[in-house]
Amino acid sequence: MKRLFKHLYFGIFNRVFKLKFDRIIGDLDPLVPVYLVDIDNTLADTWPSLCGRVYGNERDRYRSLSVFLGMRKLIVHQRTMAKVIFISARSYLNYQVTKRWLESCGLGGCDLILVAKAADKMYYLKTLVSREITVVYIDDLSYNHEHGELKLYHEMILELKDLPVTYLGLEEIELINSNCEPNRV
Known part of the structure; x- marks a missing residue:
């Protein structure tokens, strides 16, 4: 029963975000580029929050994240x-806390899509490409920092x-963020 509920839950929210995305891009001028931007370890200094410190819950951990000022500056521009x-x-379930965190960083008013796993982001990229929209994708596509061995989603x-698409990956993100220290929000 629990497995069925989980499958139903993910299916419903997956569909909700796909419909939201269709609405977002349905009104776009095809000449306006879309910046599809990851949050964790790209805009937010996330991985240190996974090491050692104990948070009451996941929402508290997300609220505590520092923003990378270099990436924030790029996005604002x-x-x-x-x-x-x-x-x-x-x-x-972390949609609202993520939205509020973005607002606290001065990035309110931007749209937000959540996916169950990193590979699910490809659907959104391919949808933009299929509509011949210019895409800049900014995502470190890395994981496992907290265990001392950074891994990439090579596939x-x-x-x-x-x-x-124009892809700004780990090296470009590190360069953008290297000129500015993370800022606690």
């Missing part, structure tokens, strides 16, 4: 000329190389 959509592999990175 780009959203004057492009559509910015944040996309993150987080529990659907996704290879798949991205076959898509007509």
Whole structure:
């Protein structure tokens, strides 16, 4: 029964976010580029929050995250000329806390899509590409930092190389963020 409920839960929220995304991009001017931006370890200094410190719950941990000022500055600048959509592999239950965190960082007003796992982001990228929208995808596509061995989603990175998108990955993100220290919010 629990497995059925979980499957139903993920299916419903997955569909809700796909419908929301269709609505978001349905009104876009095809000449306006879309910046699809990851949150964890791209905009938010997330991985240190997974080490050692104990939080009351996941929402408290998300509220405590520092923002990378370099990435924030880039997004603030780009959203004057492009559509910015944040996309993150987080529990659907964390939508509101994620939205409020973005607002606290001065990034309110941008759309937010949550997915169950990193690979689910490909659907959104491919949807934009299929509509011939110019896409800049910013995502470190990394995991496992907290265990001392950074790993990359190599299959996704290879798949991205076959898509007509501008991809800013781990190296570019580190360069953008290297000039500014994370800022506690």
